[in-house]
Amino acid sequence: NQVFDTQFSIFTHQETRQQTIRTLVYSVPATLKEHIELVHPTIAFPVLTQDASSFRVTPFNPTTVSPLVTNLNLISNAVPTSCNTVVTPACLQALYGLPASVPQQNVNQIDVGGFNNQFAQSADLKSFLSLLRTDINSNTNFSFVSVDGGTNHQSPAQAGIIANLGVQYTIGVAGGVPTTFVSVGTAGGISGVFAAVETFLLSNALPNVTTGFIGINEADIPQSIAIAICSVFMQFGARGVSIIVASGDGGLSICNFGWSNHGD
CATH class of the missing domain: 3.40.50.200 (Peptidase S8/S53 domain)
Incomplete structure (x- = not known):
């Protein structure tokens, strides 16, 4: 508290009841300000x-992926039709041209x-x-x-x-x-x-x-x-x-979590 001129407290998430120690504001000495971009964890709370x-x-729904596999068949490796339902290492080798x-x-x-x-x-x-x-x-x-x-x-x-x-x-x-x-x-x-x-x-x-x-x-x-x-x-x-880094389960266009970058 003294170092950052603040008061850390215990916060409880209303839904999960998870507790964490955070503060709402903090300060750093003026002589160090230009050398510090971020102090963590301080004001950033845990996210789900x-x-x-x-x-x-x-x-x-095979109709949503069949055109994709058809286009990817243009590469040298033949893509097994089973890749429409289950993605195996063999599918990845074929889709990405891996040895x-x-x-x-x-x-x-x-x-x-x-x-x-x-x-x-x-x-x-x-x-x-x-x-x-x-x-x-x-x-x-x-x-x-x-x-x-x-x-x-x-x-x-x-x-x-x-x-x-x-x-x-x-x-x-x-x-x-x-x-x-x-x-x-x-x-x-x-x-x-x-x-x-x-x-x-x-x-x-x-x-x-x-x-x-x-x-x-x-x-x-x-x-x-x-x-x-x-x-x-x-x-x-x-x-x-x-x-x-994974683009999301289901790929870029089919995110199984239903999350977007707009908070909805």
């Missing part, structure tokens, strides 16, 4: 993120982020590879890194839809590239993103590719937070790290 409980099933052979790039590394108590299951990965990538050793596994107290429970009851999806399709497409699952602790949402990137920006061993960042409705965060997140992503890029 796209976790497993947010998923809902949308009835499949079908297992890459052998042991010097590279891919990180997959896990937020909001999302855990990646080794047993599920084994089943996934046995079913959909029989050319990859089903005992292929991922490394684990904990950030801010993150864990990776292996109980089937704690399997994470998003975390499993990220790890399985990463290894399913790039099976010969070492993959690390990075579990971020209790700090969810924006704080979790900052905790993850802050940890790795201070590291000398950065991955070549990182993915798995959570989706947050942009209309729910202040511009200063959005700029700060973009800035740390640019720092990753400046050090040679490629960042892959």
